[in-house]
Amino acid sequence: xxxxxxxxxxxxxxxxxxxxxxxxxxxxxxxxxxxxxxxxxxxxxxxxxxxxxxxxxxxxxxxxxxxxxxxxxxxxxxxxxxxxxxxxxxxxxxxxxxxxxxxxxxxxxxxxxxxxxxxxxxxxxxxxxxxxxxxxxxxxxxxxxxxxxxxxxxxxxxxxxxxxxxxxxxxxxxxxxxxxxxxxxxxxxxxxxxxxxxxxxxxxxxxxxxxxxxxxxxxxxxxxxxxxxxxxxxxxxxxxxxxxxxxxxxxxxxxxxxxxxxxxxxxxxxxxxxxxxxxxxxxxxxxxxxxxxxxxxxxxxxxxxxxxxxxxxxxxxxxxxxxxxx
Amino acid sequence: xxxxxxxxxxxxxxxxxxxxxxxxxxxxxxxxxxxxxxxxxxxxxxxxxxxxxxxxxxxxxxxxxxxxxxxxxxxxxxxxxxxxxxxxxxxxxxxxxxxxxxxxxxxxxxxxxxxxxxxxxxxxxxxxxxxxxxxxxxxxxxxxxxxxxxxxxxxxxxxxxxxxxxxxxxxxxxxxxxxxxxxxxxxxxxxxxxxxxxxxxxxxxxxxxxxxxxxxxxxxxxxxxxxxxxxxxxxxxxxxxxxxxxxxxxxxxxxxxxxxxxxxxxxxxxxxxxxxxxxxxxxxxxxxxxxxxxxxxxxxxxxxxxxxxxxxxxxxxxxxxxxxxx
Numbered sequence: 001x002x003x004x005x006x007x008x009x010x011x012x013x014x015x016x017x018x019x020x021x022x023x024x025x026x027x028x029x030x031x032x033x034x035x036x037x038x039x040x041x042x043x044x045x046x047x048x049x050x051x052x053x054x055x056x057x058x059x060x061x062x063x064x065x066x067x068x069x070x071x072x073x074x075x076x077x078x079x080x081x082x083x084x085x086x087x088x089x090x091x092x093x094x095x096x097x098x099x100x101x102x103x104x105x106x107x108x109x110x111x112x113x114x115x116x117x118x119x120x121x122x123x124x125x126x127x128x129x130x131x132x133x134x135x136x137x138x139x140x141x142x143x144x145x146x147x148x149x150x151x152x153x154x155x156x157x158x159x160x161x162x163x164x165x166x167x168x169x170x171x172x173x174x175x176x177x178x179x180x181x182x183x184x185x186x187x188x189x190x191x192x193x194x195x196x197x198x199x200x201x202x203x204x205x206x207x208x209x210x211x212x213x214x215x216x217x218x219x220x221x222x223x224x225x226x227x228x229x230x231x232x233x234x235x236x237x238x239x240x241x242x243x244x245x246x247x248x249x250x251x252x253x254x255x256x257x258x259x260x261x262x263x264x265x266x267x268x269x270x271x272x273x274x275x276x277x278x279x280x281x282x283x284x285x286x287x288x289x290x291x292x293x294x295x296x297x298x299x300x301x302x303x304x305x306x307x308x309x310x311x312x313x314x315x316x317x318x319x320x321x322x323x324x325x326x
Numbered sequence: 327x328x329x330x331x332x333x334x335x336x337x338x339x340x341x342x343x344x345x346x347x348x349x350x351x352x353x354x355x356x357x358x359x360x361x362x363x364x365x366x367x368x369x370x371x372x373x374x375x376x377x378x379x380x381x382x383x384x385x386x387x388x389x390x391x392x393x394x395x396x397x398x399x400x401x402x403x404x405x406x407x408x409x410x411x412x413x414x415x416x417x418x419x420x421x422x423x424x425x426x427x428x429x430x431x432x433x434x435x436x437x438x439x440x441x442x443x444x445x446x447x448x449x450x451x452x453x454x455x456x457x458x459x460x461x462x463x464x465x466x467x468x469x470x471x472x473x474x475x476x477x478x479x480x481x482x483x484x485x486x487x488x489x490x491x492x493x494x495x496x497x498x499x500x501x502x503x504x505x506x507x508x509x510x511x512x513x514x515x516x517x518x519x520x521x522x523x524x525x526x527x528x529x530x531x532x533x534x535x536x537x538x539x540x541x542x543x544x545x546x547x548x549x550x551x552x553x554x555x556x557x558x559x560x561x562x563x564x565x566x567x568x569x570x571x572x573x574x575x576x577x578x579x580x581x582x583x584x585x586x587x588x589x590x591x592x593x594x595x596x597x598x599x600x601x602x603x604x605x606x607x608x609x610x611x612x613x614x615x616x617x618x619x620x621x622x623x624x625x626x627x628x629x630x631x632x633x634x635x636x637x638x639x640x641x642x643x644x645x646x647x648x649x650x651x652x
Binding site: 045130137217268272277278287307311313316 | 364605630
């Protein structure tokens with residue numbers, strides 16, 4: 001394995017092989033690897049970057065891969081360099097991830113200006129999130145100016161991705177019945193755009209009706225901090241229809257927010273949130289992963305659920321044990 | 327001040343003066359008071375209780391006090407004993423709370439079977455929440471079988487109250503234009519019922535239209551875990567119209583959920599959540615309130631926002647400082 005200086009030089013030179021190796025270090029569980037990764041990230045951080053980060057979410061079957069492929073190809077044709085990352089908490093299970101193998105993006109994978117990396121595996125969502133965020137920094141240092149972060153609506157993964165991107169896109173299908181039934185709570189509120197995919201053939205009419213319903217629903221929410229009212233569009237990733245309009249919408253959003261200052265504002269807020277979240281996560285894992293505390297916590301939780309001790313007193317006793325121990 | 331044994335005996339005897347004194351101990355900042363309070367709570371906890379807890383929220387001006395008064399009087403007429411508590415984070419400010427003085431419930435305050443207590447002051451929301459929850463335990467031990475917890479939509483106060491009640495009611499007004507504009511994100515998802523107040527005089531038509539709009543909006547959300555679809559009703563607290571229907575709805579909800587087991591399930595889950603939240607709150611306050619960490623945190627936050635250090639590395643360095651210190 002090359003030294004961190006060699007890897008950094010490679011990354012800054014746009015060498016995807018150096019980039020891939022650095023990401024492997026970021027994703028490693030080995031302590032020496034992580035230290036080396038930290039050195040590399042620190043050096044890459046100081047590089048000026050003006051990349052934009054786009055989150056894309058949707059349930060399995062909505063056509064995320066095809067959509068990302070077609071959008072990615074369009075962005076590359078425009079002269080961009082595009083990295084595709086994934087946040088998939090199911091990748092931590094041995095059975096393989098919901099998002100699956102990124103090599104199924106068979107066209108995009110052949111593009112010289114595309115870099116595709118599947119979700120890191122073997123870690124919890126917090127770990128996936130951290131590793132993905134560090135990977136974004138590395139990709140940007142390597143000159144990828146558009147980062148697409150794909151996620152699937154499992155647990156908190158959408159909130160996590162929403163907290164690391166500049167624009168958040170929800171991909172949907174039209175279907176029979178009420179279009180908004182079954183949408184995860186809070187997801188509509190996070191979306192900057194909702195795109196109804198598979199608006200092709202005999203689905204077109206249905207897709208347009210779904211778009212109307214979403215527009216009405218979005219109208220019920222208060223506007224976002226930056227004044228943006230989420231937009232609803234339809235497309236067919238399969239037939240390559242409506243993709244330009246989506247690209248235009250995203251770039252328009254980014255431009256407006258850069259001019260108004262909301263872009264940088266959001267980035268700063270996201271970074272600060274990540275600092276606080278990292279601290280809190282670490283404080284919690286130190287406590288909850290403690291070997292002595294684990295069994296005691298279970299005992300106290302049973303008592304609290306049976307209402308034989310108040311939650312506050314139980315918490316105080318557990319914290320007392322933890323402090324006396326260290 | 328009587329001994330804790332005397333106070334406990336008084337509480338269990340339904341003596342509101344003993345109850346009031348015990349709550350004063352709970353709300354005190356003095357360490358000896360809090361220890362005494364803990365002893366009392368622990369003894370009260372072991373008492374069998376079958377009280378129900380109802381959260382009521384709504385913006386200032388919606389008529390919460392009048393509504394609670396009229397609902398409280400109805401419940402007392404049914405043979406219940408009703409305690410009214412408040413969670414108001416603004417009560418921590420010297421200027422006085424949004425919810426204001428509970429003595430303005432001038433009719434309810436005269437009822438022998440009513441107990442009204444304003445929001446504890448001088449503490450943050452976490453503190454208000456904890457003290458309110460402990461007060462609920464004391465009120466229930468004193469034989470109050472219906473606890474009404476009033477809150478105003480400031481910060482996280484609604485989520486906090488939602489986490490301590492069996493039924494959560496959102497009070498609204500009809501108004502010009504889109505009824506759902508301006509509703510705080512997430513609040514609709516928490517409500518078990520939405521009640522349009524001030525459906526009287528020339529407002530009746532408007533109130534009914536608002537109810538229809540809310541019904542449509544609620545239809546867009548997935549049903550709750552217990553299968554409940556939130557109900558929309560109209561009422562006039564001023565003219566005492568529609569209050570029986572609201573009482574019936576709440577009691578019907580409680581009965582159904584007791585039979586299905588969701589009632590106890592939710593209580594257990596709430597208690598467990600409170601244990602975890604108490605632990606996390608304590609871990610965080612130990613860190614963030616630390617005198618050495620405070621200024622360092624500000625320095626690192628600036629660096630993180632300027633992207634000269636990654637949030638994760640900043641977090642690790644800060645945690646390192648904290649551990650070396652203790």
